Amino acid sequence: MRFIPLRCSALVLAVLATLAPAHADTVIDNANGYTLNAKNELVKFSSLAFDDKGKIIAVGGAKEVAAKAKAGARHIDLKGKTVLPGLIDAHGHVFGLGEMVTQLDLSASTSLDGALKSAREYAAANPGHAWLRGRGWNQENWKLGRFPTAAELDGAVADRPVLLDRVDGHAGWANTRALKLAGITKDTPDPAGGTIIRDANGEATGVLVDAAQDLVAKVMPKQTEAEARHLLDRSLAMIARMGLTSVHDAGMGVGQDMLYRDYADHGKLTTRVYGMIGDVGEDFDQLAKKGPLKSYKNDLYALRAVKMYSDGALGSRGAALIEPYSDEPKSHGLLFRKNADMAGLMEKAMRAGYQVNVHAIGDAGNRQILDAFQKLLPKTATAPMRHRMEHAQVVTLDDIARFKAIGIVPSMQPTHATSDMNMAEQRVGAQRIKGAYAWRTFLDQGSRIACGSDFPVESPNPFFGIHAAVTRQDAAGKPAGGWYANEAMTLKEAFRCFTLDAAYAAHQEKVLGSLETGKWADFIVIDQDLFRMVPKDIHKTAVLQTWVGGKQVYGKGPNDQNK
Structure with missing residues (x-):
């Protein structure tokens, strides 16, 4: 992959010289930096400067960036660590992520028995929870050839209502107590946009697909602020x-x-x-x-x-x-x-x-x-x-x-x-x-x-x-x-x-997405060179620091500015 050095042309420098000077409060030095530019070219840089408002005022080689930094600016030596623009997740569920950390996590379960064991242990460890919530189950990983049932979940937890979301969030696995509290019977019709999975006799088996989950959700305690x-x-x-x-x-x-x-x-x-x-x-x-x-x-x-x-x-x-x-x-x-x-x-x-x-x-x-x-x-x-x-x-x-x-x-x-x-x-x-x-x-x-x-x-x-x-x-x-x-x-x-x-x-x-003059100083420091590593190891990359608007919001290691 060919990299284009990020430099200011003489013309650009001349124009900048006629403008009111922008002063940096912080300079990132000795970085192995990568960003994209407006032409979709991958460019490298070694220094990055941003002002006290968190806006980038210079990016490129050490000398040209240092020339824009005011006397007394804070310098941070990254000692060759790799810097990338802050990464953006274009589709997530922020509060759902918080729930995942606090609820029963079945994402690693490889069998129905293992999932039931986890549910039983979670219930025992949380005796004060009126409802038990969790997510992450995937019947495909269990090789069941079918969905799990309320009766099976009753075998793990029967004294309290339970609702466990499938890994994709588009199906819920409820125990019998939860189904009863929701008033779901053989005569309950499928709601618009949802399906109640039923057995050969028309009885609800315990899995509720899409909008059918709302039947249980509406009887659950409301979340407090x-x-x-x-x-x-x-x-x-x-x-x-x-x-x-x-x-x-x-x-x-x-x-x-x-x-x-x-x-x-x-x-x-x-x-x-x-x-x-x-x-x-x-x-x-x-x-x-x-x-x-x-x-x-x-x-x-x-x-x-x-x-x-x-x-x-x-x-x-x-x-x-x-x-x-x-x-x-x-x-x-x-x-x-x-x-x-x-x-x-x-x-x-x-x-x-x-x-x-x-x-x-x-x-x-x-x-x-x-x-x-x-x-x-x-x-x-x-x-x-x-x-x-x-x-x-x-x-x-x-x-x-x-x-x-x-x-x-x-x-x-x-x-x-x-x-x-x-x-x-x-x-x-x-x-x-x-x-x-x-x-x-x-x-x-x-x-x-x-x-x-x-x-x-x-x-x-x-x-x-x-x-x-x-x-x-x-x-x-x-x-x-x-x-x-x-x-x-x-x-x-x-x-x-x-x-x-x-x-x-x-x-x-x-304003976001790349490290260019005028944009926010949102960037990360990682432990490997993303563009020179073996692709099979990309998932092993670890984040050392995360900066948003020129402020470090996460960090570890010798360059941690939160110390």
């Missing part, structure tokens, strides 16, 4: 540790908005948050009264998007498919709303000035939303809003081309491919898989992919995502050669989709 603050604190700490300096929160409401503003006001928001209001109901009506919030407290927070859902997830067979599931010929999955209803809600958000970001996983879900966008964009004149499709996971080849033609940003999560490869082709078959997790196809047509993780569905570690994007393999290096490796990204493309293109998807590419 103190609990929400605790979750946010835990989540922000983990996000900083992962090297994420900005996240797009995919679905939030009035309570979360209040906390984000409060944390920004009091210097506690240690990552930038680009918020998406969850749907266009009561929370939207309240939050949208003053219109989209483009920037708050020096770009720490924005609320200018809406997150909606077209369908469910592939693992729980809730993703909507045009043709039936290959491994369940009686099912097409679920479209949450009729076409006209969905388009009407999208139009409401668009006319209010919001970017519309729609979860769509199956090819029918993606087609429904593409059709709606195609009709609504000329009608509302909102193409500049950079509307997005969240996941764009299984798409017909013809519809992939429509993303570029219509101008829709695919917001995709590389680790979904390596997590789903154990069942994806079983679900959709050999033909439809050609349009699934199709990053190369999107990139080759000129689409800009915004990359994320969908945490806590996946780990928030962005290096897991970069590794998956480049290798199409899991951490163990399987499968050999990569899963459908023809759809892999280059390393520079993967780097770009977690930086500049993620920033672009939030209308923030002029």
Whole structure:
């Protein structure tokens, strides 16, 4: 890979000399730095200077950067450590990540018996919890060939209600006590956009898909503000540790908005948050009264998007498919709303000035939303809003081309491919898989992919995502050669989709996503040279420091400025 040294031309220096001087308060020296520039070129630098407001005033070689630093500026010697722009997760669930840290985690369970043992131990360790919550189970990893049941969960915990979310968050596993509290019986109809899994006699088995989970959720105790603050604190700490300096929160409401503003006001928001209001109901009506919030407290927070859902997830067979599931010929999955209803809600958000970001996983879900966008964009004149499709996971080849033609940003999560490869082709078959997790196809047509993780569905570690994007393999290096490796990204493309293109998807590419003069000093220090290491080891990268707006929010090692 060829690198372009980052230098100021004589003409640029002459122009700068005529302007009022900008003074740096901090200079990062002896860095092995990488960033992208406006021409999408990967450039190297050894020094970075930023002022006391956290804005970059110089980046490049040591001499030219030092020339812009005022006398007495603080100098930090990185001794050759690698510096990158702060990484951006374009699709995560911030409060959900906090919940994952505090609830029962079944993501590592490899069998039903193991999951039940964990549930039993968690219940014993938390006798004061009126409800037991958890997430992360995946029946595909258990090789059951079916969903688990309430009766099986009763064998572990019967005295208290239990609801455990599937790994994708699109199905819940409840015990009998939870089903009874929710009033779910044989006669309970499936709600719109949801399915109650039933046995041969029509009785609920204990698994609730998509909107059916709400039947239990509505009888659970409401979260207190103190609990929400605790979750946010835990989540922000983990996000900083992962090297994420900005996240797009995919679905939030009035309570979360209040906390984000409060944390920004009091210097506690240690990552930038680009918020998406969850749907266009009561929370939207309240939050949208003053219109989209483009920037708050020096770009720490924005609320200018809406997150909606077209369908469910592939693992729980809730993703909507045009043709039936290959491994369940009686099912097409679920479209949450009729076409006209969905388009009407999208139009409401668009006319209010919001970017519309729609979860769509199956090819029918993606087609429904593409059709709606195609009709609504000329009608509302909102193409500049950079509307997005969240996941764009299984798409017909013809519809992939429509993303570029219509101008829709695919917001995709590389680790979904390596997590789903154990069942994806079983679900959709050999033909439809050609349009699934199709990053190369999107990139080759000129689409800009915004990359994320969908945490806590996946780990928030962005290096897991970069590794998956480049290798199409899991951490163990399987499968050999990569899963459908023809759809892999280059390393520079993967780097770009977690930086500049993620920033672009939030209308923030002029202030975030790269280390250039005038942008915020959001950067990370890592323990390896990302662009000279063996791709199979990318997931092993460790973050040593995380800086947001020129302030260190996480650090360890000899250069830790928090000491």
